[in-house]
Amino acid sequence: MMKLDELLKRRGKTIEKDKGDHVFMQGEADKSLYHVGSGLLKAYYTSEEGKEFIKSFLLPGDLIGSMTSVVSEGNCSFSLVCLESTSLVRIPFEVLQERSRHDLEIANAMIELLIHLSMKKEKREFELLCLSAEERFGRLLKSTPILLERVTQNDLARYLGITPAGLSRIKKRMYSKGSQGTLQAHPLKRSRLS
Amino acid sequence: MMKLDELLKRRGKTIEKDKGDHVFMQGEADKSLYHVGSGLLKAYYTSEEGKEFIKSFLLPGDLIGSMTSVVSEGNCSFSLVCLESTSLVRIPFEVLQERSRHDLEIANAMIELLIHLSMKKEKREFELLCLSAEERFGRLLKSTPILLERVTQNDLARYLGITPAGLSRIKKRMYSKGSQGTLQAHPLKRSRLS
DNA sequence: CATCATTTTTAACCCAGGTTAATGAACGCC
DNA sequence: GGCGTTCATTAACCTGGGTTAAAAATGATG
Numbered sequence: 001m002m003k004l005d006e007l008l009k010r011r012g013k014t015i016e017k018d019k020g021d022h023v024f025m026q027g028e029a030d031k032s033l034y035h036v037g038s039g040l041l042k043a044y045y046t047s048e049e050g051k052e053f054i055k056s057f058l059l060p061g062d063l064i065g066s067m068t069s070v071v072s073e074g075n076c077s078f079s080l081v082c083l084e085s086t087s088l089v090r091i092p093f094e095v096l097q098e099r100s101r102h103d104l105e106i107a108n109a110m111i112e113l114l115i116h117l118s119m120k121k122e123k124r125e126f127e128l129l130c131l132s133a134e135e136r137f138g139r140l141l142k143s144t145p146i147l148l149e150r151v152t153q154n155d156l157a158r159y160l161g162i163t164p165a166g167l168s169r170i171k172k173r174m175y176s177k178g179s180q181g182t183l184q185a186h187p188l189k190r191s192r193l194s
Numbered sequence: 195m196m197k198l199d200e201l202l203k204r205r206g207k208t209i210e211k212d213k214g215d216h217v218f219m220q221g222e223a224d225k226s227l228y229h230v231g232s233g234l235l236k237a238y239y240t241s242e243e244g245k246e247f248i249k250s251f252l253l254p255g256d257l258i259g260s261m262t263s264v265v266s267e268g269n270c271s272f273s274l275v276c277l278e279s280t281s282l283v284r285i286p287f288e289v290l291q292e293r294s295r296h297d298l299e300i301a302n303a304m305i306e307l308l309i310h311l312s313m314k315k316e317k318r319e320f321e322l323l324c325l326s327a328e329e330r331f332g333r334l335l336k337s338t339p340i341l342l343e344r345v346t347q348n349d350l351a352r353y354l355g356i357t358p359a360g361l362s363r364i365k366k367r368m369y370s371k372g373s374q375g376t377l378q379a380h381p382l383k384r385s386r387l388s
Numbered sequence: 389c390a391t392c393a394t395t396t397t398t399a400a401c402c403c404a405g406g407t408t409a410a411t412g413a414a415c416g417c418c
Numbered sequence: 419g420g421c422g423t424t425c426a427t428t429a430a431c432c433t434g435g436g437t438t439a440a441a442a443a444t445g446a447t448g
Contacts, residue, residue, distance in 0.1 A: 232435095346424095346425065346426090347426060347427090348425075348426090349423070356426085358425090358426070359426095359427080359428080361426095362426070362427050362428075363427095363428090365427095366427085366428090
């Protein structure tokens with residue numbers, strides 16, 4: 001992992017983006033690994049009807065690749081856009097691959113990396129398959145409460161696999177359960193961002 | 195990939211299982227890679243309330259690992275059970291890891307393998323997040339129609355993220371649409387297995 | 389601070405799919 | 419060939435969440 005950081009530093013290029021800028025878009029041919037330095041991004045699918053489905057949010061330290069795409073013959077299966085001004089490091093996947101081919105340490109760092117990314121996907125798959133939207137929201141509340149203050153309710157809902165109206169109802173349900181029940185203090189305060 | 199096959203042959207152990215036998219169960223500490231030689235298996239999560247959610251079906255040629263688990267501190271996050279009598283090759287993940295550490299070719303085969311597995315997860319994630327149960331069923335119908343004749347409607351439904359009753363309704367809906375519409379010949383014939 | 393744009397919440401209505409329980413097919417076995 | 423078992427379908431009822439559109443809250447701006 002040390003070695004991979006080093007490689008990223010030596011061969012990667014730092015990219016600075018503003019809020020709203022895309023890093024890449026669904027359908028493009030980009031195959032790279034990105035390391036988030038600062039800011040906030042969202043990775044999302046766009047359906048044929050133009051609907052948006054959010055795959056994940058990315059925070060500093062996170063890694064995301066456009067190389068495990070499978071839809072449309074190997075082009076990017078999703079888009080990556082900045083929700084805040086963001087700095088990230090990009091390294092083409094070919095570089096990683098080429099270096100892996102004659103550097104054992106790099107290859108093993110890649111293995112570790114891929115396992116790490118796989119575990120994240122596995123977790124997401126589990127949540128989508130096994131949990132209700134309300135349970136997914138509850139988990140997010142515990143694991144990454146920061147997100148609630150930085151993404152819109154619309155994005156939050158699209159990440160949970162529901163619509164903003166649906167999310168509002170869930171919050172209300174949770175609050176009323178919580179107030180006469182055991183938990184939850186204030187009504188998950190409603191406020192806008194930016 | 196050649197090298198990995200070879201390693202599997204040399205260091206892997208062949209396992210023969212009967213219908214109903216488990217290869218490993220959720221919560222166990224097993225960390226291995228399995229290669230399916232023949233038969234049919236299902237990988238599934240069991241929720242706290244005891245409900246079953248099917249992660250995937252495995253056919254000959256498929257690979258599945260118990261090493262990218264993330265739930266419960268690294269133990270298996272799901273169970274693997276045979277739906278038919280099955281033959282598979284098991285290789286402990288430590289062996290792969292250990293060999294990767296001093297064999298460049300093996301390490302690169304592992305990278306390729308992990309990317310392949312990641313792509314499958316990515317596809318599943320996409321389907322669960324972006325498609326309706328009916329659309330998921332439609333895709334399965336096209337990509338792996340064989341499954342329809344070899345798994346129960348219950349399992350099929352649990353794979354699609356719905357209940358058997360729900361699946362029946364979807365079939366009926368599709369059939370009636372199809373008959374006065376454009377496609378679908380016979381009512382997706384109803385018959386049992388085994 | 390009044391207005392405007394944006395985001396969030398609500399409400400009304402609808403539909404997909406859950407739940408439960410009953411009914412129907414197929415199969416295996418005396 | 420009758421019987422029990424297992425699996426699949428159906429029906430009745432209910433709930434979560436979609437859809438649309440309106441209302442309320444917030445933030446930005448002159």
